[in-house]
Amino acid sequence: MALVELRGVCKSFRKGDETITPLDSVDLDIEAGEFVSLMGPSGTGKSTLLNLVSGIDRPDSGTITVDGTEVTKLSRSKLADWRAINLGYIFQTHNLIPVLTAYENVELPTLLLKLSSRQRQQRVDLALEAVGLSDRADHYPRQLSGGQEQRVGIARAIVAHPKIVVADEPTGSLDVETGEQIQLLLQRLNQELNITMLMVTHDSDVARIASRQLVLDRGKFLETEEETRERQQERRRLKAARQIEESKI
Numbered sequence: 389m390a391l392v393e394l395r396g397v398c399k400s401f402r403k404g405d406e407t408i409t410p411l412d413s414v415d416l417d418i419e420a421g422e423f424v425s426l427m428g429p430s431g432t433g434k435s436t437l438l439n440l441v442s443g444i445d446r447p448d449s450g451t452i453t454v455d456g457t458e459v460t461k462l463s464r465s466k467l468a469d470w471r472a473i474n475l476g477y478i479f480q481t482h483n484l485i486p487v488l489t490a491y492e493n494v495e496l497p498t499l500l501l502k503l504s505s506r507q508r509q510q511r512v513d514l515a516l517e518a519v520g521l522s523d524r525a526d527h528y529p530r531q532l533s534g535g536q537e538q539r540v541g542i543a544r545a546i547v548a549h550p551k552i553v554v555a556d557e558p559t560g561s562l563d564v565e566t567g568e569q570i571q572l573l574l575q576r577l578n579q580e581l582n583i584t585m586l587m588v589t590h591d592s593d594v595a596r597i598a599s600r601q602l603v604l605d606r607g608k609f610l611e612t613e614e615e616t617r618e619r620q621q622e623r624r625r626l627k628a629a630r631q632i633e634e635s636k637i
């Protein structure tokens with residue numbers, strides 16, 4: 389069973405007399421440790437999909453399972469607890485609380501967890517270290533650069549050791565160079581700390597840092613799960629063949 393499983397997920401919204409269906413019977417598997425990017429035209433349902441996986445919104449039909457828990461079946465209060473433990477969210481604009489220091493912003497999600505104050509402090513220290521901001525712990529958001537603020541936002545998303553981190557345009561508000569640094573950081577967190585990620589982006593260069601790239605269009609993925617798996621197998625076969633060839637030289 390994949391870490392995240394979406395089966396037959398449908399979501400519609402009423403807009404006046406019209407019904408919009410951003411997601412029309414969508415299936416998706418995300419394995420533990422995968423980094424999946426999600427692209428697609430504006431208004432195609434990417435943020436809707438993130439909100440459903442995060443349990444912020446509910447599908448009209450279909451099921452969403454994360455690490456064996458059917459999120460779609462949880463009551464509102466259980467969902468809040470589930471989110472605190474299992475889900476990290478990276479926003480386009482970091483959403484930091486201006487009157488709290490970087491340390492206090494990162495600490496916030498841990499207040500919902502059953503941890504001793506020592507364990508809590510260790511988690512926050514580790515998260516700040518992972519994003520390279522240990523020396524900025526006492527700074528307020530206004531004393532940080534845009535890239536540093538986004539790093540704090542990322543530390544806050546990983547501090548609870550969630551099962552999955554979802555990111556909505558994490559580099560969308562940053563200049564090119566800072567955006568590239570954040571891309572490298574996300575890639576490192578995935579590869580070195582094995583953090584499973586689902587990231588929405590409009591930028592194909594950003595999408596390429598992921599281990600799997602999906603495109604959502606008119607309610608469906610352009611590539612089915614089966615086609616993705618076939619393509620990955622083909623890529624592995626090609627890589628193996630190339631290595632054999634190279635070893636002959």
Ligand SMILES: Nc1ncnc2c1ncn2[C@@H]1O[C@H](COP(=O)(O)OP(=O)(O)OP(=O)(O)O)[C@@H](O)[C@H]1O
Pocket residue numbers: 401402403408410428429430431432433434435436437
């Ligand atoms: N709460 C809501 N009420 C009504 N319509 C909504 C709601 N949320 C999303 N929609 C509509 O659903 C469609 C998909 O929206 P969504 O934000 O998921 O698209 P998106 O692919 O993330 O777009 P973008 O790339 O522009 O951020 C849009 O037509 C949007 O207007």
